Amino acid sequence: MMKTETETKAESKKLQVVTDVVCPFCGTLCDDIKIIKDGNRIIDTLNACAIGNEKFKSAQDGHRIMTPLERGDNSAEFTPVSYDYAIEKAAQILANAKRPLFYGWSSTSCEAQEVGNELAELCGGVTDNTASVCHGPSVIAIQTVGAPCCTLGEVKNRADLIIYWGCNPVHAHPRHMSRYSTYPRGFFTERGFKDRTVVVVDPRPTDTAKQAEYFVQVEQGKDYELLDALRTVIRGEDIPDVVAGIPKEKIKELGNLCKSKKFGLLFFGMGVTQTTGKHRNIDIAISFVADMNKYTKFNLIPMRGHYNVSGSGQVMSWQSGFPFAMDFSRGYPRYNPGETAANDILERHECDAALVIASDPGAHFPVSSMKYYAQIPTICIDPHYTPTTGVSKIVMPSTIVGVEEEGTAYRMDNVPIRCRKVVVAPEGILSDHEILERILERVKELKGKENQE
Structure with a gap:
């Protein structure tokens, strides 16, 4: 492969070019990144x-936390402490808690997630990932009726119809369309964009909609009705003149378009999972895809956000049987989203301690939840300063997986990919995996003493 002008200049300046790097930002997990260092x-x-x-360059910005911190009771001031002190304090908090909450996991490695779930089970706590506030409804629907899925590689090579429903990859997954769905040349799609038809269904004319041949502007919260109407017209039955703000003729046109293609793919996002209907929207979307397979080949893939939220669900599932909102407080894994999800537990004041890792609920959860979080003993593990670190009692900095640490992550199509280490972490900074391992070992010791007493 020919070198780019930038690579040639880099080599002339004796800079190192690291190839085949995986980007640890979104669920697309682009694995063709080159790093010049x-x-x-x-x-x-x-x-x-x-x-x-920016994700790669953030490893060296001035916003990094460089030492563990402790916030005093009723104080906004933090005091620098050692890792040994912070880990001991964290272990004491978790070992003494009756029902601690473990939340996040979506931007760290599967190896760290595995240790974290073991720690949650040992402490009789609740462990939950960010799916509970994004694609949890997708997971619930797939558990209910299954899902006809495929890999992004199959999409690139085979799909001649792409439907983006309730998502805006131009902003949320910037290289998704150029790498896998719309523009790349595939084995059976040799002409790239010219061999594909792109449809966008959204209440708003997004930047993704501007690149589509068909834009269907569904009424807000009426996705279920539109999908139901599509299923109806595909079967050749009649529907009202207008459904979800879309004229009957346009729905029929879309149904006929879907039936005429060789390989269709429905990508859906939080515009479907977090609106009226939630998991029922995904349930009927799966049923629509199943119906389409009577006429042609059709699949669907959720547009997962955090780069390893899919991995967290995978690890939880193969360890204990459930993909998120998993409760160990009764001594065995229990799963009831809406009761055992992180935000619900904080809202109801049902946890007496919390550990947050690889996420920032302080920027996304309701104020009422975070007010309670700020009142209880809490631990936050994160490389950067965030709203969550600002209200936590113990803060421990960690390395960045995929930049300063190796680790396994699952792409949005559930394909596991190994992330590379590109640079050495700042001196003395531990990885998520090591921090959790040390907390786990100490909690085992404390729980052993407790059992002996």
């Missing part, structure tokens, strides 16, 4: 989107 400093990236580029 001078010694241990990242100078530039090739192939990465603007957000991915």
